[in-house]
Amino acid sequence: MIRKFHDMTPVRRENLQGGDGGSWNRYAIAPHDDLDGSHFRMIGTIRLDPGASVGEHEHLTNEELYVIMEGEGLYTEDGVEHKVSPGDMLVLQRGHSHSIRNVGKGHLTFLAVIVD
Template identity: 35%
Template sequence: MKTTIQHFENRAGGKGWIHIEHLLDSDALGCHVKMYARVTIDPHASIGVHLHQGDGESYLIEKGTALYHADGVTRTLHPGDHTWTPNGHRHGIENPGEVELVLIALIITQE
């Protein structure tokens, strides 16, 4: 499978640039997985806080330090840390550092 990379500026109202490398295409994802990707967030960039409706999302931090915002609470994440944002909840993530933040993102439908 050929991976594709998408580039987004100010994703979900965030700041700066993020890059999404899709690790599986839609044929390989199955009916309940919406996205399985490696996400790179440039230094001082972010994905803005957004609501999940009909799905949930997990992040697994691979490289860098993150500030993770979920339902009004902020915590610091490091490589090996993971999160889960269920259907009906809000989250966002930012890279406060000088190096890229790299994470694996998995979005699963919640029926």
Template identity: 30%
Template sequence: MLRIKDDMIVENIEGLKGGKGFVKVINFFNPEDFLGKGRLYGMSVIKPGHSIGYHKHTGDQEAYFVLKGEARYVDNGEEFTLKPGDLAICKDGDYHSIESIGGDDLEYIMLILYS
């Protein structure tokens, strides 16, 4: 199977999980591609000052792999700075948020798998 960039579903979501501004989500997988194992595999692009709000994962876990930019990442109330090459994992039952900081757009790969 091959999926051309122009065939991917792209969403521009305002206030995602109570966050600030917009998040662009490029979905690599369509729902049927997960074979019941997950619900999101793609890339997010967040402009500086925009964010995904603090939220809990229930029944799944999410991983972020940073490609470009810099992020303020909150993991269960503890704040970290993420840079290209960093990986963050929010396990089932945990909380997290992410905000683009610095001068460049934040770009990262995300994957949500069911527990």
């Protein structure tokens, strides 16, 4: 499967997981897609506006990977904060919680992948 960037329609989302502000998201596999037999539940890029965040949430039945592509963020995993920047990979295992906030002046863009 190949998903070309220009074929992925940008989707405006507000208050992701109860967070602040908004983002523009592009999905190779959207959260509502059902790929029979696949462990992928979502693959997309998230471009958080300055000051915006993905609110704290727990992953009870799946795991998530963030790869920071652009900007500066503050990532919180199980209550512990970490500064993050381009190239950083954030792996959240099942049973843990996380959030991320754009603390830079520009956008915070990251790849997000959720798998069962």
